Amino acid sequence: xxANSANSATSAMSAMSARPNLRLCTVCGSACxxxxxxxxxxxxxASCPGCGALERxxxxxxxxxxxxxxxxxxxxxxxxxxxxxxxMRGTTPLLKATVPYPYVGIxxxxxxxxxxxxxxxxxxxxxxxDASVSLLxxxxxxxxxxxxxxxxxEIARVLAPGAxxxxxxxxxxxxxxxxDPSVGPxxxxxxxxxxxxxxxxxxxxxxxxxxxxxxxxILTGRDLIDDASAVLLGLPLTETLWLCARAGxxxxxxxxxxxxxxxxxxxxxxxxxxxxxxxxxxxxxxxxARLGPRRPLHRRALSYAARKVRR
Ligand SMILES: [Zn+2]
Numbered sequence: 146x147x148a149n150s151a152n153s154a155t156s157a158m159s160a161m162s163a164r165p166n167l168r169l170c171t172v173c174g175s176a177c178x179x180x181x182x183x184x185x186x187x188x189x190x191a192s193c194p195g196c197g198a199l200e201r202x203x204x205x206x207x208x209x210x211x212x213x214x215x216x217x218x219x220x221x222x223x224x225x226x227x228x229x230x231x232x233m234r235g236t237t238p239l240l241k242a243t244v245p246y247p248y249v250g251i252x253x254x255x256x257x258x259x260x261x262x263x264x265x266x267x268x269x270x271x272x273x274x275d276a277s278v279s280l281l282x283x284x285x286x287x288x289x290x291x292x293x294x295x296x297x298x299e300i301a302r303v304l305a306p307g308a309x310x311x312x313x314x315x316x317x318x319x320x321x322x323x324x325d326p327s328v329g330p331x332x333x334x335x336x337x338x339x340x341x342x343x344x345x346x347x348x349x350x351x352x353x354x355x356x357x358x359x360x361x362x363i364l365t366g367r368d369l370i371d372d373a374s375a376v377l378l379g380l381p382l383t384e385t386l387w388l389c390a391r392a393g394x395x396x397x398x399x400x401x402x403x404x405x406x407x408x409x410x411x412x413x414x415x416x417x418x419x420x421x422x423x424x425x426x427x428x429x430x431x432x433x434a435r436l437g438p439r440r441p442l443h444r445r446a447l448s449y450a451a452r453k454v455r456r
Contacts, residue, residue: 155408157415162373171206171378171414172198172235174421180379190379196235201284201313204366204384205236210243210413211369211406212280212309215399223305225279230268231286232260246279269295271303278303281310288314288342291326297357306394310359312387316346323347351387359389368400369407 161167166178168190175195183191183199191199198206229240232250241248250262251271266272268283269292281300287293300310315338323336324344334340354361366375367382375382388399433448 155411159373162377165376167377168193168379169377169414169418170195170198171203171380172196172239174414174417175425176418176422193235193379198233198235200380200384201386202233202236203378203380204386205282205284205311206239206414207369207378207380207407207410208311208364208386208403209240209280209282210410211403212311212399213244214406214409215402216279219402223279223308225277225305225308226273228271228273228278228281228303230281230283231258232262232282233284234259234261237261240282244280249273267296268299271299273303275302276305278310279305279308281308283310284313285315287312288337288339288344288346291343293344294353294357297354297359300389301358301391304389304391304394306391308390308394309399310389312354312389313385314346314350314387315342316350316385318348321347322349322353354387354389355392358392360392360394362388362399364388364400364403369404374411 161169168177168180170176170180170193173193173196175193177194180190181192181194182189188200193199193203225246226249227240227244227246229237229248229250231252232240237248237250249264250260251264251266251268252258252260252262253265253267255262255265264272268286268290281304283300287296290296300312304310322344325332325336326343328336330340333342337343337345351361351363364386365382366380366384370378370380370382372382374380436443
């Protein structure tokens, strides 16, 4: 990545950000006018029609390549695996393509969400050796686990020195964590936001991570991108990730390093997006050619779709 290509990516982002009806998915690279509503229709403009990625997945897709670039530039890549806890189908291909560590997907009950995993197991008893994980992803998982202290201790145990765990939970500020593993699905839905959640984290979330032997750096969308890019990428500036490391082994000021890596990450994302658009246009034009002069309505629809694909 040269300074020129990073600068041209920044200019391209600015130009695209000026188009109010354009969204780019950082996960699959597809472009659309607006994202679809999120789960249960709770949020408009949330879910990528191409891959189903939500805001948190699009944030992850910016952060992971930046983390890898930082680890590579500081020669701090350890020889462990990428452990993806409760993997999302949409992000797995990107993670496998971006992260140079062997990929291991793990889930306690993959059938619950038709996940494709390599290992069936609980985060409270990870079947991996101490210090064997170079990057761990644990998004929206801990609020499902009754013994979250055990899960957090397992994260600290399996992380290699200097390795990062990307953690995210739903969290409310200003109140302590509300939890009760004994209540039924109906009350869980009302109190914790989902029928299979056992708590809603509050102000003490960081204390729990610290007690498990983890150090924490809190990263928000605002740390990495500006307002216009946030709209284009469908990524709220308040989107938050907790970057954790085994206490005493953390790689230092990650936020500054990730911010510095952002122009290169965005340039790479734009190149992928352009390749996706070209492939789609080629596919549509191929269909047009095969159709021949007949079926004018079908031809018109295909032709319109091909023109709409961003060049
Ligand atoms: Zn997508």
